[in-house]
Each structure stands twice: as structure tokens, then as C-alpha cells.
Amino acid sequence: MPKTLELPLSEAAVRALHVGDEVLLTGTLVTGRDAAHKYLHSVAHDARFDEMVRGRLLYHCGPVVKKEADGSWRVVAAGPTTSIREEPYEADTIEAYGIRGVIGKGGMGPKTLAALQKHGAVYLHAIGGLAAVLGQCVTRVLGVYKLEELGPPEAMWHLEVKDFPAVVTMDAHGASLHAQMEADSAAAARRLMENNPHRA
Amino acid sequence: MDPQPLVPPLVELLRHTSCGLAKDVLEALAAARDREEAGSRPHNTFALMLENVRRAREASVPVCQDTGTLIFYVDYGPEVSPFEVEDAIQQAVREATRLSYLRPNTVDSVSGKSLSDNVGLGSPHIHLHPQRSPGFRVRLMMKGGGCENVGAQYALPDSRLGADRDLDGVRRCIIDAVHKAQGFGCAPGTVGVCIGGDRVIGYTESKEQLFRPLQDRNPDAGLDALEQELTTSLNGLGIGPMGWGGKTTILGVKIGQRARVPASFFVSISYMCWAYRKGELRREGDRWLLDGEPLQPAPPQRSSLPLRVAS
Structure with a gap:
């Protein structure tokens, strides 16, 4: 059974999570992807982003949104984007903004893994391409930051989610499902190359 | 007009x-789900993928x-x-x-x-x-973009892979690309391949291969044998849906060719996500x-x- 996690998260709650745990997330989080990371890295500190994200989660996502007639926003589709592109920035972002976890897909590298361990944070893997299901987990759009400057996919969306499903694939204890998978499949790939049934 | x-x-x-997704893709995802043990993570993942398509179609x-x-x-x-x-x-x-x-x-x-x-x-x-x-x-x-980013183009021979200018070399490139893609391109993917051409023609043809129905057969017997074998054996990498591990890493391999100049031997690979x-x-x-x-x-x-x- 998946664990239900209410946001914000305490450091103790994060350190209690381990690779393989399935979770359902409820509460508010913030989206941020390529342009947001580059921006955050270019400024000393951003108070508004800090206020939205501290103790909470950063979601690697560029949603499809629709502006309704009354000016409100509706999330139409919102699955995760590939996280590894943020590897150069994420460790610093986690430290500077007290982020308790990152939601994305594909996993991240050793620099982020070390930051998760040092600061008490976790990597939560959502299913890529699951935009309709995950979009329906967004219950409210609380606001959007830097929309004009960055455009809808790259803007920072402040969202409320309910029962958003994810799996812990990198934890605060230095474990990474991705590092293990890479090593295991590398050995299998090498064997498959050498074992060619078509070769006479 | x-x-x-x-x-x-x-x-x-x-x-x-x-x-929505095409019928052949939905059938392949359902078959992948049914190969996994009920209640396991890969089984649940495939079930959620199919549920996502149902909801997307409905709404x-x-x-x-x-x-x-x-x-x-x-x-x-x-x-x-x-x-x-x-x-x-x-x-x-x-x-x-x-x-x-x-x-x-x-x-x-x-x-x-x-x-x-x-x-x-x-x-x-x-x-x-x-x-x-x-x-x-x-x-x-x-x-x-996630799956486009894991596409790859190889120039043979490639000593790192031990890949010569022959079908064994092409096979090594495909195995290497699927391994490197891990879950980044939203596995299980389908691989479109072009042997030959220049760098542009190679990628164009590798994408056009992805229009072939998943269950079709290649008219070239040698390429067909390679497609059939890799569609099964690449699953042995164990990468599984989203790179979380599982019995299905790939839904299909489709290989075409384009004429080349003597100096060049490109293998161009386009990876298409499960979506x-x-x-x-x-x-x-x-x-x-x-x-x-x-x-x-x-x-x-x-x-x-x-x-x-x-x-």
C-alpha cells in the first residue's frame, strides 16, 4: 500500500523514506524545469520562490494549462519531464531553498544524490507520459510565477495536488535505483552484444 | 484548392x-502488462499507462x-x-x-x-x-523531447562498441542506444533505425520507420530477423517501464536503410516513448x-x- 504524504514534509518524514516506497502526495508544490533552474541559478536568492517551495516539493513539469473565461487557470495535462537536465543546478537549489524533494522522471546523478543525503531530501519518480491522470490530481492552481518571462511550460506553477502517485527512487540514505539499474543493464547489454545469434 | x-x-x-494512442500500441502495452505479475510495480505501471490513455481519450x-x-x-x-x-x-x-x-x-x-x-x-x-x-x-x-533526447547517431566503425560496418555492428549500436536510454525516454520505447544515408537522411528515415505498425514484418529477411530477435532479446536488459525494472524494455524495433557514400556508415536511431x-x-x-x-x-x-x- 502506498504511504500518504502530506506537504510540507519534515526532515524526519523524508529520512524515513527508502528507495522503492510508493507514495501518494497531498498538499502544495511548485513546478520548475529548465528555464526556472537556470534563472534560479542566476540570482542570489528569490524570495517568492522560497516562500512557495520551502519544506515542500519541486516538480519537474511543464503543464498544459487553459485560461478560463473568468481569468482562472485550469491544468489540463501535467506529467513529469526528464530530470537529468537539471543535474548541474539541483544540489544548489535544494540547499538554497530548503526543498524536501524533487518529483520528476528518469532519476538524477551523483551530485543530486549527495545533496539529498546531506540536506534530507528525496527524489520521487512519477510516471512519464501520465499527463491526463496526473493532471487530474491537481486540485487547484494557486498562482503562477514568471509566466510572461518564461512562457507557460517553463513558468513556476504553484499547484495544490491530491493523492499524486510517485515512487521513491533516490533516498536520503545515498541509495539510487537508477545507479543500480544502469550498472545491471550495462552488464546485460555487454553480454547481449557478444552473444549474436545471427553471426555464423 | x-x-x-x-x-x-x-x-x-x-x-x-x-x-490517445493507436490500437497497435495499446495492444502492445496491454500485452506487456499481462506479462508482469499482478500487483507488481511494473504491472501497476502499465495498468496506469493504459488508464491514462483511457482518460485522455474520454476527456x-x-x-x-x-x-x-x-x-x-x-x-x-x-x-x-x-x-x-x-x-x-x-x-x-x-x-x-x-x-x-x-x-x-x-x-x-x-x-x-x-x-x-x-x-x-x-x-x-x-x-x-x-x-x-x-x-x-x-x-x-x-x-x-525526452525520447528525442535519447536518440543517437553512430559512425561505424566504432572501436568502443566493437562495431564494424556490418549488421553485427548495427546490432551493437541498437543495444548500446537502448541501454543508454535507460528510463529517460519513457520506456518501454520503440526504436526506429536507419542504416546509411547522410546524417539528415538517416534520422529522417529512422523516424519514418516509426510509422510502421508494431506487428508488421520487414520485407528484407536479414533485417526482419534482426528486428524479431532484438524485440525479444532487448527485454533481457531488464530496464522495464520508466526504468524501474521489468520484463518489457522495448515494444518494437524497426530498421530501414538508405544508400550511403563509401566514406560514411551511419546508424541513426530514433527512440519513441511508450506514449x-x-x-x-x-x-x-x-x-x-x-x-x-x-x-x-x-x-x-x-x-x-x-x-x-x-x-
């Missing part, structure tokens, strides 16, 4: 392709928020004006974006500005193929066929989603 009558069927092609929302690079392959007879086809495709893309069937997914590469209607330099990308006999067919591929969005619109006499079915005169409206929103 006036572009206007072409626009509504093209909008419907975009809606249909963005908000006419995109299967994936990355509505991809829009690639159109147009085959047209002498009665069709290619200029009007281009105009109609651009209009249809603007309309589909306005209706949120597409995300504003196009960025000016120098200024970094998001283009609100998805129409910009080289976007949408249209391959025009004139034919001598009358007819009109538009195939659309929506290729997400494998492809669609075909065809005109037969005065009627339109969408993925082989008669086009509905009025496309289904998007049902409202059960969402509470605030400004």
Missing part, C-alpha cells in the same frame, strides 16, 4: 493523435503534456497544392493549440521566447512527398479516413474535468 476545407480534418488529426486531453515536435509527412497527388497544404497545417496547429490539444511547445531558440501558437521557424515540420497519381495522405508524429503518438489522415473520394475509420462530422467535445480551480 482552398486551404480552408482541409483545416477541420487536420485539427481532428491533431486532437485524435494527441489525446480529449493530451496523453502527455509534452505534445512534442510536430512532424507531418504528406503524400499528395497533382490535384493538391503543397502551398495550401502548408497553410492548412499551420492553421490547424494554431487552432489545436488554442483548444489546448497542444501545449505551446515551441521556443525561439535564440531569444528563448515561447511561441504561443506553435508556429515558428521549422515548426511544424512538414515533409512533402509528391506522387504522380491523385491522392492525399497526411501522417503525423508527435515526438516528445507513442502517431496518426494518419487520408482522403478517399469525398470522404476522410482517420486511422482507417471514417472521420466523424463533429468531433467529440472535451468533457469538463472534475477540477476545482482558483484564479
Whole structure:
């Protein structure tokens, strides 16, 4: 059974999570992807982003949104984007903004893994391409930051989610499902190359 | 020919392709689910993927928020004006974006500005193929960035892989690319391959291979044997759905070839994510066929989603 996690998260709650745990997330989080990371890295500190994200989660996502007639926003589709592109920035972002976890897909590298361990944070893997299901987990759009400057996919969306499903694939204890998978499949790939049934 | 009558069927092609998956892909995902033990993570993952497609189809929302690079392959007879086809495709893309069937997914590469209607330099990308006999067919591929980023092009020989200029070398490149893709390209993927060509022709053909039905067979016996073998054996890498481990790492391998110059031997590989969005619109006499079915005169409206929103 998946664990239900209410946001914000305490450091103790994060350190209690381990690779393989399935979770359902409820509460508010913030989206941020390529342009947001580059921006955050270019400024000393951003108070508004800090206020939205501290103790909470950063979601690697560029949603499809629709502006309704009354000016409100509706999330139409919102699955995760590939996280590894943020590897150069994420460790610093986690430290500077007290982020308790990152939601994305594909996993991240050793620099982020070390930051998760040092600061008490976790990597939560959502299913890529699951935009309709995950979009329906967004219950409210609380606001959007830097929309004009960055455009809808790259803007920072402040969202409320309910029962958003994810799996812990990198934890605060230095474990990474991705590092293990890479090593295991590398050995299998090498064997498959050498074992060619078509070769006479 | 006036572009206007072409626009509504093209909008419907975009809606249909963005908000669902083709039958062959759904069958392959269901088969992959059934190979896993009930209640296991890969089983649940495949079940959620299928549920996502069902909900996307029902509500006419995109299967994936990355509505991809829009690639159109147009085959047209002498009665069709290619200029009007281009105009109609651009209009249809603007309309589909306005209706949120597409995300504003196009960025000016120098200024970094998001283009609100998805129409910009080289976007949408249209391959025009004139034919001598009358007819009109538009195939659309929506290729997400995550899977496009794990595509790869090899120049053989490649000593690191032990890949010579032969089918064993090609096989090594495909295994290497699928291993490197891990879960980054939203596994299980389908691999389109082109042997030969120049760098441009190679990638173009590798993508066109992805229009082949998953269950079809390659007319070239040698390539067919390689496709059949790799479609099974690559699953032995164990990468599984989203790279979390499982029995299915790949849904299909499709290999074509293009003539090359003696100095070059490229192997170009395009990886397509499980959210494998492809669609075909065809005109037969005065009627339109969408993925082989008669086009509905009025496309289904998007049902409202059960969402509470605030400004």
C-alpha cells in the first residue's frame, strides 16, 4: 500500500523514506524545469520562490494549462519531464531553498544524490507520459510565477495536488535505483552484444 | 484548392493523435502488462499507462503534456497544392493549440521566447512527398523531447562498441542506444533505425520507420530477423517501464536503410516513448479516413474535468 504524504514534509518524514516506497502526495508544490533552474541559478536568492517551495516539493513539469473565461487557470495535462537536465543546478537549489524533494522522471546523478543525503531530501519518480491522470490530481492552481518571462511550460506553477502517485527512487540514505539499474543493464547489454545469434 | 476545407480534418488529426494512442500500441502495452505479475510495480505501471490513455481519450486531453515536435509527412497527388497544404497545417496547429490539444511547445531558440501558437521557424515540420497519381495522405508524429533526447547517431566503425560496418555492428549500436536510454525516454520505447544515408537522411528515415505498425514484418529477411530477435532479446536488459525494472524494455524495433557514400556508415536511431503518438489522415473520394475509420462530422467535445480551480 502506498504511504500518504502530506506537504510540507519534515526532515524526519523524508529520512524515513527508502528507495522503492510508493507514495501518494497531498498538499502544495511548485513546478520548475529548465528555464526556472537556470534563472534560479542566476540570482542570489528569490524570495517568492522560497516562500512557495520551502519544506515542500519541486516538480519537474511543464503543464498544459487553459485560461478560463473568468481569468482562472485550469491544468489540463501535467506529467513529469526528464530530470537529468537539471543535474548541474539541483544540489544548489535544494540547499538554497530548503526543498524536501524533487518529483520528476528518469532519476538524477551523483551530485543530486549527495545533496539529498546531506540536506534530507528525496527524489520521487512519477510516471512519464501520465499527463491526463496526473493532471487530474491537481486540485487547484494557486498562482503562477514568471509566466510572461518564461512562457507557460517553463513558468513556476504553484499547484495544490491530491493523492499524486510517485515512487521513491533516490533516498536520503545515498541509495539510487537508477545507479543500480544502469550498472545491471550495462552488464546485460555487454553480454547481449557478444552473444549474436545471427553471426555464423 | 482552398486551404480552408482541409483545416477541420487536420485539427481532428491533431486532437485524435494527441489525446490517445493507436490500437497497435495499446495492444502492445496491454500485452506487456499481462506479462508482469499482478500487483507488481511494473504491472501497476502499465495498468496506469493504459488508464491514462483511457482518460485522455474520454476527456480529449493530451496523453502527455509534452505534445512534442510536430512532424507531418504528406503524400499528395497533382490535384493538391503543397502551398495550401502548408497553410492548412499551420492553421490547424494554431487552432489545436488554442483548444489546448497542444501545449505551446515551441521556443525561439535564440531569444528563448515561447511561441504561443506553435508556429515558428521549422515548426511544424512538414515533409512533402509528391506522387504522380491523385491522392492525399497526411501522417503525423508527435515526438516528445525526452525520447528525442535519447536518440543517437553512430559512425561505424566504432572501436568502443566493437562495431564494424556490418549488421553485427548495427546490432551493437541498437543495444548500446537502448541501454543508454535507460528510463529517460519513457520506456518501454520503440526504436526506429536507419542504416546509411547522410546524417539528415538517416534520422529522417529512422523516424519514418516509426510509422510502421508494431506487428508488421520487414520485407528484407536479414533485417526482419534482426528486428524479431532484438524485440525479444532487448527485454533481457531488464530496464522495464520508466526504468524501474521489468520484463518489457522495448515494444518494437524497426530498421530501414538508405544508400550511403563509401566514406560514411551511419546508424541513426530514433527512440519513441511508450506514449507513442502517431496518426494518419487520408482522403478517399469525398470522404476522410482517420486511422482507417471514417472521420466523424463533429468531433467529440472535451468533457469538463472534475477540477476545482482558483484564479
